[in-house]
Amino acid sequence: MQHDSPDCGPILRRIRSQAPFVYGLTNYVAATLSANVLLAAGAAPAIGAAPGWPAAFGAHAGGLWVNAAGLINATAHDMLAAIDAANASEVPWVLDPVAMGAGVAEYDDIIRRMAARRPAVIRGNASEIMALAGGAATARGVETTASIAQAVPLGQVLAHRLGAIVAISGPEDHVLSPDGAQVIISGGHAWLTTVTGAGCALGGLIAAGLAVTPTPGERLTAVAAVHALYARAAEKAAGPARGPGSFATGFVDALAQLQGLAHD
Template sequence: MGSTSNLISAADLWADLQAVRAQSPLVHSITNFVVMNYNANALLAVGAAPVMAHALEEVQEMAGIAQALVLNIGTLEPDWVRAMQLALQTARGRGIPVVIDPVGAGATRYRNEALAALMQAGAPSIVRGNGSEIMSVAGLAARTRGVDSSAASGEALDAARALARDIGGTVCVSGADDHVVGAQGRHAVLSNGHPWMTRITGVGCSASALVGAFAAVQPDRWRATLSAMAVLGVVGEMAAERTQAAGAGVGRMQIELLDGLHLLDEASFTARLKLKIHG
């Protein structure tokens, strides 16, 4: 790992959030029906500008004006797969970051075929998923139960490293600890967040959308992924505390997460960040 990785600090990650807030990058998301609204709200809350366009007739034009592209395979159909391929090729041609969220990878043959077609259309800049998904994308045997992970994030590290080398980019394995792995061997672990985040539809998918927003303003894709995941983890931790203090549950926490993305301050972020960088 290069020495620059060891110099990453909370102040650096906070600067990336400030850049998102200042620049309001346009993030083109072709995502799934279940999470579309929540992902768009998460992007707006953090300061980015979402566009959720998936029609074959316009995806190339939309990818042509966006600052990042996020592809999520949660609810697939043939036209959406083709639209994702066209958008990916356009984004790669422009050199903007492409994030793939391989939701449920390994669960069905069609899902695996669609993902393979995407990867063949062009290597993404960043892949973010849970342990089972990353293992599946990397071509390793993994047991997948719907879109939930049957593998802990740490179990998928070898797969993540192999995949990062294969795409020449960054891989994030989400879980109790989030592992962010770069093609040059960089590896960081984030230990923020709260178990309740897994009980709210769209939080993981929103993580991928946020990664796209941060990658739009931070050219170091590994650092951008680290920044996005750090912000969401800290916000999730604080949201759970506020929710529990109010005697409420995960319905309230959805709103607290969005408020946290909007209102997060540097002092809270710096004090709470749990980051380890491995050399």
């Protein structure tokens, strides 16, 4: 177990120098922030299921992220098409099971069908990870009602069962590998939970991290490094912020500053 924040320098430099094309199926509440986070980090995002995009962009992207709440503006069919195209081309993809366990059986079933399709990474809050693992936790809409401590054991079961990295966001983020390894990322700032889409955008940035990490064995480190980057940007942004509005603006600025794309 590793309690120190991992070094986010190497992954930052790879994202900036490779500018990976990252494709996302996400919800319209989070889409703009997600695109701006990826652009600030140096990646090249495209979002949405225009005709023909899921199959084509799923196959040609460096990484894909699928945010279940994207079902508010895309069909399950389109999402599964993007996932299948990514898998056929060995494009790593991230599943974000937003609002899993909030009491909507039809919706949860779609997420389970996605999860059965070999995501490289599953990221979510404690309630979502517990619900996907089959635990009894229930969410309230998109908010977690469970704690990280409750979620980690079930997250480890889920990682092992699906052969995926499981990343749980909370006061401390826990990134779990299928073989039982774990990295804990401290820091960050509570205001991340008051900016809509901040968690969703992290899913996109993880897909960018996967896109520049060709060796599957290095994914645990890559995902942990992206979480550490998020935490560091949040800390930079929180200092001068006067509330969640200026924090969100400053968070995007901080990602670009950390990337060397902007000056402090």
